[in-house]
Amino acid sequence: MTNRAVIKTDKAPAAIGSYSQAVKVDNTVYLSGQIPLNPQSMEIVSSDFTEQARQVFSNLRAVCEAANGSLSHIVKLNLYLTDLSDFAAVNEVMAEFFEQPYPARAAVGVKELPKGALFEAEGVMVI
Numbered sequence: 001m002t003n004r005a006v007i008k009t010d011k012a013p014a015a016i017g018s019y020s021q022a023v024k025v026d027n028t029v030y031l032s033g034q035i036p037l038n039p040q041s042m043e044i045v046s047s048d049f050t051e052q053a054r055q056v057f058s059n060l061r062a063v064c065e066a067a068n069g070s071l072s073h074i075v076k077l078n079l080y081l082t083d084l085s086d087f088a089a090v091n092e093v094m095a096e097f098f099e100q101p102y103p104a105r106a107a108v109g110v111k112e113l114p115k116g117a118l119f120e121a122e123g124v125m126v127i
């Protein structure tokens with residue numbers, strides 16, 4: 001029998017649709033996609049890609065912590081960029097937030113993201 005719980009924190013943006021910020025099943029936490037919303041204002045923080053990426057990882061960190069984990073517990077990340085010329089920038093921001101060994105990852109260019117965001121990241125954490 002699995003042990004399932006919904007994770008909810010006001011330190012990360014509230015869900016903007018019909019989903020939970022994260023769902024925990026036993027020791028595994030499925031982290032919903034974070035876009036660069038300020039958790040208080042629920043507005044995109046900046047038009048600058050690097051600032052958006054920092055906000056996304058800050059939001060993901062808050063959800064990890066609400067599930068009693070941390071970014072270092074993330075085993076897989078999926079990144080979505082509306083412009084793959086920001087690939088180098090996202091690697092730099094990840095190096096600010098993550099320590100080696102880094103999680104497994106995919107990075108994909110997409111046409112559009114919710115609220116006009118330039119970047120979204122979602123992943124899986126094992127605690």
Ligand SMILES: C=C(N)C(=O)O
Pocket residue numbers: 016017019032033034035114
């Ligand atoms: C922002 C999202 N995670 C969504 O719309 O699913």
